[in-house]
Amino acid sequence: MLFYLIKRLALGVVIVMLAVTLLFCMIHLVPGDPARILLGPRATPELIAGMSARMGLDQPLPIQILLFFGNLFRGDLGMDVITNRPVADMVFGQLPYTLWLIFTAIGFAMVIGIPLGCYSALHRNTLIDRVTGVLSVACITVPAFVVALYSLLIFAVTLNWFPAVGAGEQGNFWDQVRHIVLPALAIGLSWIGYLARLVRASMLEVMGENHIRTARAYGLPERVVVFRYALKLAVLPTVTVIGVGMGFLLSAALFTEIVFARPGIGKLIFDSITTRNYPVVMGSVLVSTVLFVISTTLSDLVNAWLDPRIRSSL
Amino acid sequence: MIDILRRITREPLGMIGLVLVVLIVISALLAGVIAPYDPIELRIVDRLQGPSAAHLLGTDQLGRDLFSRVLYGGQVALKVALISIGAALGVGVLFGMIAGFGPRWLDNIIMLFFDTIRSFPTVMFALATVALVGPSLETVIAVIVVTTIPNYGRVVRTQTLSIRSNEFIKAERAMGASMVRILGVHVLPNVIGPLMILASMDIPTVIALEAGLSFLGMGVKPPTPSWGSILNDGYTLIRNTPWPIIAGSIPLVLITLGFTFLGESLRDLIDPKLRKNI
Numbered sequence: 001m002l003f004y005l006i007k008r009l010a011l012g013v014v015i016v017m018l019a020v021t022l023l024f025c026m027i028h029l030v031p032g033d034p035a036r037i038l039l040g041p042r043a044t045p046e047l048i049a050g051m052s053a054r055m056g057l058d059q060p061l062p063i064q065i066l067l068f069f070g071n072l073f074r075g076d077l078g079m080d081v082i083t084n085r086p087v088a089d090m091v092f093g094q095l096p097y098t099l100w101l102i103f104t105a106i107g108f109a110m111v112i113g114i115p116l117g118c119y120s121a122l123h124r125n126t127l128i129d130r131v132t133g134v135l136s137v138a139c140i141t142v143p144a145f146v147v148a149l150y151s152l153l154i155f156a157v158t159l160n161w162f163p164a165v166g167a168g169e170q171g172n173f174w175d176q177v178r179h180i181v182l183p184a185l186a187i188g189l190s191w192i193g194y195l196a197r198l199v200r201a202s203m204l205e206v207m208g209e210n211h212i213r214t215a216r217a218y219g220l221p222e223r224v225v226v227f228r229y230a231l232k233l234a235v236l237p238t239v240t241v242i243g244v245g246m247g248f249l250l251s252a253a254l255f256t257e258i259v260f261a262r263p264g265i266g267k268l269i270f271d272s273i274t275t276r277n278y279p280v281v282m283g284s285v286l287v288s289t290v291l292f293v294i295s296t297t298l299s300d301l302v303n304a305w306l307d308p309r310i311r312s313s314l
Numbered sequence: 315m316i317d318i319l320r321r322i323t324r325e326p327l328g329m330i331g332l333v334l335v336v337l338i339v340i341s342a343l344l345a346g347v348i349a350p351y352d353p354i355e356l357r358i359v360d361r362l363q364g365p366s367a368a369h370l371l372g373t374d375q376l377g378r379d380l381f382s383r384v385l386y387g388g389q390v391a392l393k394v395a396l397i398s399i400g401a402a403l404g405v406g407v408l409f410g411m412i413a414g415f416g417p418r419w420l421d422n423i424i425m426l427f428f429d430t431i432r433s434f435p436t437v438m439f440a441l442a443t444v445a446l447v448g449p450s451l452e453t454v455i456a457v458i459v460v461t462t463i464p465n466y467g468r469v470v471r472t473q474t475l476s477i478r479s480n481e482f483i484k485a486e487r488a489m490g491a492s493m494v495r496i497l498g499v500h501v502l503p504n505v506i507g508p509l510m511i512l513a514s515m516d517i518p519t520v521i522a523l524e525a526g527l528s529f530l531g532m533g534v535k536p537p538t539p540s541w542g543s544i545l546n547d548g549y550t551l552i553r554n555t556p557w558p559i560i561a562g563s564i565p566l567v568l569i570t571l572g573f574t575f576l577g578e579s580l581r582d583l584i585d586p587k588l589r590k591n592i
Binding site: 011014015016018019022023026027134137138140141142143145146149150152153157158246247248250251254255258259269270273276278281285288289292293296 | 327442443445525526548553574578
């Protein structure tokens with residue numbers, strides 16, 4: 001288990017380092033000087049040279065990458081060239097908003113999706129099961145930003161039930177809750193469908209297994225069989241799916257943060273891209289990649305911890 | 315092929331999917347004939363109108379007919395989906411086969427690259443690339459190709475690995491067959507089925523991604539119509555009129571639903587084993 005953990009972590013570090021190197025190479029390969037693009041067509045050569053130096057672009061590529069990693073180990077993600085603030089402060093200032101949004105959305109999807117999938121599996125091939133099946137697919141396919149636009153149009157602009165922009169007043173919990181309902185719905189809707197389908201499929205598989213038949217043969221109440229023996233196993237795959245789905249969640253969060261003008265890492269990336277602020281782009285893409293790698297690793301480990309069969313095979 | 319088509323039409327969801335896809339593909343292909351107006355022609359006098367006989371889905375802030383823009387937007391969506399998935403399939407098959415049939419070290423390197431690409435959230439990767447290269451349809455296509463290659467590459471690799479140890483491949487090798495022949499004649503036909511199903515199920519994702527990037531202003535350049543850019547107009551005008559959002563989202567939702575229903579029916583018909591993995 002320990003060996004597996006070390007191997008996974010090492011792989012995660014290698015992947016993150018490769019990803020950063022790839023980004024650096026892309027910046028380097030692309031025609032046009034980033035400093036020149038940032039400053040606009042009327043910048044003087046001195047200004048461009050100064051900006052290049054501030055962005056660290058005047059060094060050869062390998063040195064740039066080494067410097068970046070060197071700074072990274074000291075927790076320094078570089079400086080924002082426009083506001084002159086440390087990138088790490090900006091990214092970690094925005095990260096809690098995104099995490100809070102993602103976890104609310106997933107929580108919301110689990111509360112609705114898992115019971116729905118369980119119900120569908122227990123009432124297989126009934127009308128409700130079929131309707132749930134079709135609705136689940138529909139939920140999965142509709143892009144998050146379209147759901148975000150519609151929820152904004154219907155619940156914020158037309159009905160005025162929820163606020164349209166921002167994340168709510170600092171320290172005012174209820175205001176923040178009111179602000180998160182629509183964005184969480186926009187991200188969570190496709191996950192309701194996804195989890196419902198997944199739980200239905202794995203529930204059907206589990207219900208056909210020997211230990212369930214044995215539990216029934218012992219005369220245990222159906223409630224105990226379903227909840228204690230079947231559902232406990234059937235929700236296992238959702239852990240992996242949520243972990244691996246972190247990338248989708250971050251992408252959906254980006255769109256949602258833009259539509260609802262919410263602070264967050266997605267909005268930070270988008271804003272820094274529109275202003276061509278490369279250090280901030282690098283920093284925030286790096287942090288979201290790390291987040292993604294951590295969550296996939298964690299989901300593997302949690303899965304191994306929950307499922308003795310996987311644990312013993314490690 | 316005809317048999318598969320007949321079986322799909324027997325299933326209600328497959329039938330719905332097929333009808334939706336055919337309807338939208340035809341209307342996009344025939345946009346030049348069906349569209350009542352030029353999609354980029356400005357008529358400021360007619361701006362922000364609701365649906366009427368003259369403008370079926372209303373007009374936008376520049377008086378452009380939304381119905382015509384939606385029809386032409388379909389061409390962009392289908393073009394991006396076909397080109398990028400086609401290219402990703404080609405490259406994915408090549409790399410997957412090399413990884414599966416080549417030496418172990420090469421396999422490890424290719425898999426590490428696949429894992430690295432997959433570790434970027436797609437939209438973030440797309441945005442970073444667009445920031446560097448500038449927004450254009452070609453950039454969007456390139457990003458989609460790069461991010462979807464691992465999906466196909468992994469499937470091909472797994473299949474290749476499982477086939478290469480078979481007796482008949484060993485026999486073929488013993489007879490002196492070249493690697494190209496083994497891969498082309500024996501491995502490729504075995505992986506093409508699952509790949510086609512995967513590709514058909516990737517189409518809605520790719521269309522949604524293109525729309526998403528165009529919505530962020532990172533895809534097609536204005537005034538070219540795209541469903542995403544129509545939705546972006548709708549977002550800016552959300553307090554004035556709901557019609558651009560409705561117009562842009564209807565075809566997007568219908569085509570993603572259509573391809574998903576169709577892809578799922580295809581999968582259940584051709585290869586029910588795949589169901590577990592998705």
